[in-house]
Amino acid sequence: MNNHQLSNSQPDMTLQPSASLVSLTYIIYALHLFSAIGGVLSSAFILTAFLTGWPSIIAVVLNYLKRADVAGTYLDSHFRWHIRTFWFALIWMLIAGFLVVTFIGIPFAFIIFVATGIWVLYRMIRGLLRLNKSLPMPFNQ
Numbered sequence: 001m002n003n004h005q006l007s008n009s010q011p012d013m014t015l016q017p018s019a020s021l022v023s024l025t026y027i028i029y030a031l032h033l034f035s036a037i038g039g040v041l042s043s044a045f046i047l048t049a050f051l052t053g054w055p056s057i058i059a060v061v062l063n064y065l066k067r068a069d070v071a072g073t074y075l076d077s078h079f080r081w082h083i084r085t086f087w088f089a090l091i092w093m094l095i096a097g098f099l100v101v102t103f104i105g106i107p108f109a110f111i112i113f114v115a116t117g118i119w120v121l122y123r124m125i126r127g128l129l130r131l132n133k134s135l136p137m138p139f140n141q
Contacts, residue, residue: 046117
């Protein structure tokens with residue numbers, strides 16, 4: 001196998017993370033979920049609460065600050081999962097925001113907000129369940 005083939009395959013996650021890094025990952029999930037659930041329980045959308053809530057922003061900053069510490073462990077896939085969820089949700093929120101400005105797109109923007117919010121909750125709950133079993137997240141998602 002050459003180097004190019006290795007870079008496209010699942011990374012080798014044979015290192016065991018420390019208990020403190022596992023705890024930190026649980027805290028990061030909790031911060032993201034706290035923001036997202038705040039959108040369910042308030043008049044805010046899940047998506048806007050997830051992206052603009054301080055707990056979620058703190059969680060993404062922690063993801064970037066501690067990413068090197070989890071490299072080579074199954075937690076690396078969880079950190080990538082958090083980061084990708086945040087940035088893809090932001091992209092969808094910007095698209096929905098553009099649609100709101102056009103006025104004609106308001107119904108589509110509403111659908112995007114709701115669907116992306118549900119997607120965020122799904123990803124956080126799925127990730128938390130896999131973390132609870134000490135499993136990595138799927139590589140290509």
